[in-house]
Amino acid sequence: xxSDSLDTLSILETLVAFPTVSRDSNLxxxxxxxxxxxxxxxxxxxxxxxxxxxxxxxVSVGPPEVAGVMLSGHTDVVPVDGQDWSSDPFVLxxxxxxLYGRGACDMKGFLAVALAWLPRFAAAPLAKPLHIAFSHDExxxxxxxxxxxxxxxxxxxxxxxCIVGEPTMMRPMLAHKGKVNVRVRVxxxxxxxSLAPTGVNAVEYAAELIAFLKGxxxxxxxxxxxxxxxxxxxxxxxxxxxxxxxxxxxxxxDCCFDFEIRAIPGDDRMAMLDExxxxxxxxxxxxMKAIHPSCGFSWEILSSVPGSDTDPNDPxxxxxxxxxxxxxxxxxxxxxxxxxxxxxxxxxxxxxxPGDIDQAHKPDEFIDLDQIRACxxxxxxxxxxxxxV
Numbered sequence: 001x002x003s004d005s006l007d008t009l010s011i012l013e014t015l016v017a018f019p020t021v022s023r024d025s026n027l028x029x030x031x032x033x034x035x036x037x038x039x040x041x042x043x044x045x046x047x048x049x050x051x052x053x054x055x056x057x058x059v060s061v062g063p064p065e066v067a068g069v070m071l072s073g074h075t076d077v078v079p080v081d082g083q084d085w086s087s088d089p090f091v092l093x094x095x096x097x098x099l100y101g102r103g104a105c106d107m108k109g110f111l112a113v114a115l116a117w118l119p120r121f122a123a124a125p126l127a128k129p130l131h132i133a134f135s136h137d138e139x140x141x142x143x144x145x146x147x148x149x150x151x152x153x154x155x156x157x158x159x160x161x162c163i164v165g166e167p168t169m170m171r172p173m174l175a176h177k178g179k180v181n182v183r184v185r186v187x188x189x190x191x192x193x194s195l196a197p198t199g200v201n202a203v204e205y206a207a208e209l210i211a212f213l214k215g216x217x218x219x220x221x222x223x224x225x226x227x228x229x230x231x232x233x234x235x236x237x238x239x240x241x242x243x244x245x246x247x248x249x250x251x252x253x254d255c256c257f258d259f260e261i262r263a264i265p266g267d268d269r270m271a272m273l274d275e276x277x278x279x280x281x282x283x284x285x286x287x288m289k290a291i292h293p294s295c296g297f298s299w300e301i302l303s304s305v306p307g308s309d310t311d312p313n314d315p316x317x318x319x320x321x322x323x324x325x326x327x328x329x330x331x332x333x334x335x336x337x338x339x340x341x342x343x344x345x346x347x348x349x350x351x352x353x354p355g356d357i358d359q360a361h362k363p364d365e366f367i368d369l370d371q372i373r374a375c376x377x378x379x380x381x382x383x384x385x386x387x388x389v
Contacts, residue, residue: 008372009099012112013092015075016101022076022139029075030055033134036115041122045154047147054136056148060155061122062129062386069386070131070159070347071379072337073111073166074138074145077103083363098366105367106360110165110353113375120383127388131159138337141181141303145337149344158345161316164338165353167360167367168330170374172320173351175331176338177230177262178307180269183300184209186244189292190253199251200288200295203244206255209297212279213237213259216272227264229331235263235272258302262333265309308338308349316348323381324352324374332357352378 018029034044037059045058062068080089080102087093089102099109114132121130137144152158166173186209188202217237226233237259244255263269280297288295310317317329334357338349354371 008112008116008376009092011115012099012101012104012108012372015108015112016092016103017090018075019090020076020103020136021079022137023079025053026075026136027053027055030057030134030136033057033059033115037118037132040119042118045151047151049136049144049147054144056133056135056144058148058151059118059132059134060129061118062126064129065156066128067157067160068126068129068131069382070133070162070341071110071114072133072135072145072162072164072341073107073114073353074135074337075108075111076136076139076144077106077108078139078361080363085363087364089363089365094369097369099369099372100364100366102365105167105355105365106357107166107353107355109167109355109367109372110375113354113372113379114165117376117379117383121386124383124386125388126386128386129157129159130386131155135337142305142335142337142340143303145340149340152345159347161319162338162341162347162349163320164336164341164349164351165375166332166334166336166351167353167355167357168332168351169356170324170352170354170371170378171326172317172324172329173332174312174317174329175229175265175309176307176336176351177235177264177333178269178305178339179260179262179335180273180304181258181260181302182273183256183258183302185298185300186255187295187298188251188253188255188288189295191251193249193251196251198291200291201251202255203252205284205288205297206242206244206257208284209276209280210239210242210257210259213239213276216276220267225264225267227266227331230264230333232333233264235261235267235269237261237272262335263307265307270304305335306339306343308336308342308351310342310349314348316350319385320350320352323378323385325377
């Protein structure tokens with residue numbers, strides 16, 4: 001194993017040891033990154049959530065007045081509650097060429113490589129700056145990075161390229177689906193079940209809307225639009241949680257359910273949501289309100305993440321393909337922060353990082369050592385490309 005790998009693994013061991021589950025603070029990890037970056041001679045900027053309990057950090061080296069390259073990743077991980085791990089999820093463990101630990105794949109492996117190479121970038125005569133952006137609360141809707149993205153306005157020059165290091169087996173990905181998560185609350189009118197027609201059954205009206213959503217999902221599956229570069233080539237609609245009612249002999253007054261829309265580029269997720277709301281207003285609520293005017297539906301957007309879509313002819317795609325050595329590219333169904341960078345600043349965004357997304361969020365999450373080495377080679381080639389002539 002190269003000395004670079006040893007540096008990376010030491011940093012990865014440290015990163016995994018911080019239990020940065022999204023529900024908890026990540027500030028201890030951000031403090032560690034900031035201290036490390038400053039020892040390397042890098043400039044840092046921090047942004048926080050409204051409560052000040054979670055933070056993002058932007059690390060920069062090189063000439064600030066020039067548009068440079070950004071490496072982007074998130075520091076938060078999903079919980080381990082109820083999962084059967086073979087080893088402590090917050091202790092990096094090597095077995096048979098694999099590194100096990102929560103976040104090792106998604107996506108602290110990429111963070112570790114970026115940090116391990118930071119001293120080399122800081123010491124090099126760079127023609128363009130390197131920015132490393134580490135965020136919070138990606139796993140709960142890509143919400144934490146928004147303050148970091150807005151704070152980029154303080155830079156003398158906005159980065160021209162953003163490489164989001166989500167696990168893609170170091171293959172460039174040019175797009176991801178947009179997503180909106182919605183909570184629906186249905187208010188009915190309670191009565192004894194023997195008098196059911198005089199009440200408004202919130203569970204049944206929720207079921208009617210869920211059936212409409214399933215019909216919408218079937219139509220997308222059968223009629224498209226389609227983009228065959230995605231593993232699921234069409235927009236999807238999915239209901240994941242539902243709760244309602246108190247007893248079988250009571251017509252339920254309340255029901256609540258959550259659904260999501262994951263839209264391919266060119267399919268407007270918010271227009272779909274408007275169509276769903278219009279169906280409710282036109283077809284469901286009039287009958288409810290005819291029995292009692294207080295009945296109806298209410299809507300809460302839990303999170304909304306814009307999709308990302310980069311032209312294959314974009315120079316950034318050519319650059320990342322050269323750096324990775326890949327001879328093909330693809331698109332991913334899972335959400336990333338790429339869409340937020342692209343939407344706000346028009347950056348050329350490419351998703352490319354070590355590890356296999358199939359390992360993310362599972363018990364015994366792991367990343368192959370070969371993927372760490374491949375990412376190190378990628379970042380090393382990036383350094384050579386960014387050196388001043």
